[in-house]
Amino acid sequence: MSTPFTNPLSIPVLGFCAYSGTGKTTLLKKLIPELNRRGVKLAVIKHAHHNFDVDIPGKDSYEMRKSGARQVLVASHIRWALMTEDAVDEAPELPHLLQQIEQDKVDIVLVEGFKKLELPKIELHRAAHGKPFIHTHDNNIQAIACCDDTQLPSELRRLDINNVEQIADFVIEYAQSWQPNTVSLPLAPQAPECGCEVDTSKTLSVRQGIDNILSFVNPVSEHEVIELDELSGRVLAQDAISPVDVPQQTNSAMDGYAFKYSESMLPSYTIVADVMAGHQYADILQQSEAVRIMTGAPVPAGADTVQMKELATENGDSISFQGDIILGQHVRLAGEDIAKGKTALAAHNRLQAPEQGMLASLGFGQLPVFRRPKVAVFSTGDEVCQPGEPLKPSCIYDSNRFTIKSMVRKLGCDVIDLGIIHDSEEALVDALSQAAVDADVVISSGGVSVGDADFIKLALAKVGQINFWRINMRPGRPLAFGQIGSSLFFGLPGNPVAVMVSFMQFVQPALRKLAGEKAWEQTMVPAVADCKMRSRVGRTEFIRGIFHLAQDGKLHVTTTGAQGSGMLSSMVQGNCFIVIGEQDEQLNAGDTVYIQPFADLL
Ligand SMILES: Nc1nc2c(c(=O)[nH]1)N[C@H]1C(S)=C(S)[C@@H](COP(=O)(O)OP(=O)(O)OC[C@H]3O[C@@H](n4cnc5c(N)ncnc54)[C@H](O)[C@@H]3O)O[C@H]1N2
Numbered sequence: 001m002s003t004p005f006t007n008p009l010s011i012p013v014l015g016f017c018a019y020s021g022t023g024k025t026t027l028l029k030k031l032i033p034e035l036n037r038r039g040v041k042l043a044v045i046k047h048a049h050h051n052f053d054v055d056i057p058g059k060d061s062y063e064m065r066k067s068g069a070r071q072v073l074v075a076s077h078i079r080w081a082l083m084t085e086d087a088v089d090e091a092p093e094l095p096h097l098l099q100q101i102e103q104d105k106v107d108i109v110l111v112e113g114f115k116k117l118e119l120p121k122i123e124l125h126r127a128a129h130g131k132p133f134i135h136t137h138d139n140n141i142q143a144i145a146c147c148d149d150t151q152l153p154s155e156l157r158r159l160d161i162n163n164v165e166q167i168a169d170f171v172i173e174y175a176q177s178w179q180p181n182t183v184s185l186p187l188a189p190q191a192p193e194c195g196c197e198v199d200t201s202k203t204l205s206v207r208q209g210i211d212n213i214l215s216f217v218n219p220v221s222e223h224e225v226i227e228l229d230e231l232s233g234r235v236l237a238q239d240a241i242s243p244v245d246v247p248q249q250t251n252s253a254m255d256g257y258a259f260k261y262s263e264s265m266l267p268s269y270t271i272v273a274d275v276m277a278g279h280q281y282a283d284i285l286q287q288s289e290a291v292r293i294m295t296g297a298p299v300p301a302g303a304d305t306v307q308m309k310e311l312a313t314e315n316g317d318s319i320s321f322q323g324d325i326i327l328g329q330h331v332r333l334a335g336e337d338i339a340k341g342k343t344a345l346a347a348h349n350r351l352q353a354p355e356q357g358m359l360a361s362l363g364f365g366q367l368p369v370f371r372r373p374k375v376a377v378f379s380t381g382d383e384v385c386q387p388g389e390p391l392k393p394s395c396i397y398d399s400n401r402f403t404i405k406s407m408v409r410k411l412g413c414d415v416i417d418l419g420i421i422h423d424s425e426e427a428l429v430d431a432l433s434q435a436a437v438d439a440d441v442v443i444s445s446g447g448v449s450v451g452d453a454d455f456i457k458l459a460l461a462k463v464g465q466i467n468f469w470r471i472n473m474r475p476g477r478p479l480a481f482g483q484i485g486s487s488l489f490f491g492l493p494g495n496p497v498a499v500m501v502s503f504m505q506f507v508q509p510a511l512r513k514l515a516g517e518k519a520w521e522q523t524m525v526p527a528v529a530d531c532k533m534r535s536r537v538g539r540t541e542f543i544r545g546i547f548h549l550a551q552d553g554k555l556h557v558t559t560t561g562a563q564g565s566g567m568l569s570s571m572v573q574g575n576c577f578i579v580i581g582e583q584d585e586q587l588n589a590g591d592t593v594y595i596q597p598f599a600d601l602l
């Protein structure tokens with residue numbers, strides 16, 4: 001019976017298994033120096049079945065442990081050893097032991113023992129011992145090291161148990177071809193042909209849905225010129241060409257002294273002036289001269305190097321320098337950041353704080369941006385009530401309109417709020433027809449599944465061409481998408497979390513393209529799962545998660561708990577979606593998952 005094993009490290013782990021007496025330790029004692037000789041740094045984990053000790057009675061560390069310390073770490077300048085008292089009935093957990101290895105110090109971990117784990121291994125076999133093979137019931141065997149006369153299945157790599165060089169070759173080959181345990185990127189962009197050609201009567205994958213929608217989006221073309229201070233969140237309509245060099249003059253990066261560098265530095269330089277930021281030294285600095293200079297002040301003609309104040313000693317009118325000096329140090333050259341005439345920022349970039357700051361540094365007072373898309377938003381359903389008003393029996397407050405409006409505004413669009421449209425085909429036809437005239441995009445929520453609110457489908461059929469899709473995802477399975485006149489229509493599912501997930505996956509890329517952004521893709525970041533997660537092959541799961549930077553230097557993520565598609569609290573608690581792609585069914589703690597952080601939009 002085998003036990004599942006997941007390697008928690010980002011370096012390979014390779015086991016050696018054999019019946020006792022085959023010579024595992026003998027082989028490892030020869031293999032380790034051979035690998036060392038070839039520059040491979042390795043760690044070894046050895047499973048001992050009995051009560052062993054590495055310490056000696058009478059030594060301080062031994063006595064402290066025997067007095068009851070759960071862990072004793074004894075260290076010298078040559079080696080250190082951590083002894084942990086862990087009296088459990090079962091075998092120690094290999095993933096836990098592996099996590100104790102300092103993986104930045106070694107290239108591979110060799111494991112002796114742990115025969116029953118689903119761990120990649122080399123089997124050692126000596127026919128003369130008359131013991132059975134292990135590979136016949138363990139398909140984690142990568143190779144068999146045996147004597148020449150042993151018969152083996154042809155698909156198994158044969159190694160000579162007496163040829164340490166050959167076994168070392170195999171270990172190196174294995175380490176070089178090993179890939180860390182990752183899942184493939186979910187929602188990877190597909191070839192463009194899957195756009196309009198998708199059979200929309202079928203269930204679509206998330207990627208097919210996105211590509212299909214994007215094929216209908218024509219970016220806005222109208223520009224307007226906007227003051228620098230109002231540019232936040234807008235999309236640049238023309239390349240911003242730098243009218244100046246940045247920095248405009250060669251200047252000092254430190255408070256200190258500017259002078260002309262020479263291979264053999266003078267013992268001291270004469271201080272001829274003070275140069276403050278915003279001022280200039282009018283003359284050309286001579287070889288034996290220096291100026292006191294402030295950060296940001298122009299470096300005088302004739303000078304090319306700055307020494308910081310802390311490494312200089314003034315003596316009356318002269319200055320001497322300490323430490324090594326490199327030609328050009330602490331000098332920022334004119335145009336080194338952005339040269340005059342170069343594209344400082346290309347059209348189609350969304351302008352946020354860094355872009356605004358850079359445009360300001362170039363002296364732009366206003367810039368051309370695409371007009372904001374207009375987005376009409378409404379909710380449907382007789383049970384849906386306006387927040388702030390008394391709640392009628394059997395009703396719920398409208399939350400979807402508020403989550404949608406907030407996300408639409410964060411994407412730099414203008415909102416037209418159409419309120420709640422109650423269950424009447426006529427009211428809906430009127431609202432939709434007017435919305436399509438006023439807005440580039442119309443977004444509703446509710447009434448897109450197979451429920452009884454068929455009047456929505458009838459109304460949509462009267463005003464436009466709308467497809468009702470089932471997306472292979474959870475939450476957010478039903479989705480309506482199409483056109484009303486020249487406007488795009490999104491019918492998001494009613495459940496509040498489904499609304500947010502569908503918005504982020506489908507509406508967001510469409511609004512970004514409409515607003516003028518180019519080739520935007522969701523940010524996907526790998527993280528280590530801290531708990532088990534289930535999905536179904538063929539379906540993409542958007543689990544609300546909380547990620548954090550853990551002490552191992554990696555992002556770790558766990559779920560927010562219950563995942564009902566009406567539970568908005570999961571969106572409030574969470575800071576990301578854990579995206580389990582179509583090909584995955586179950587992910588275990590320690591596996592790599594991809595997350596979509598969503599702080600930007602929420
Ligand atoms: N027989 C089936 N039933 C359902 C299916 C299915 O495939 N077969 N799909 C389920 C899934 S998945 C979803 S998601 C929902 C979506 O249905 P609708 O888009 O038709 O939405 P409604 O039925 O109108 O509402 C669902 C749920 O959401 C609440 N809601 C609606 N609007 C708002 C709002 N503005 N603010 C807050 N909450 C809202 C509504 O009260 C319902 O509780 O269908 C499943 N059923």
Ligand code: MOO
Nearest residue numbers: 475476477498565
């Ligand atoms: O897909 Mo629905 O979105 O489960 O609530």
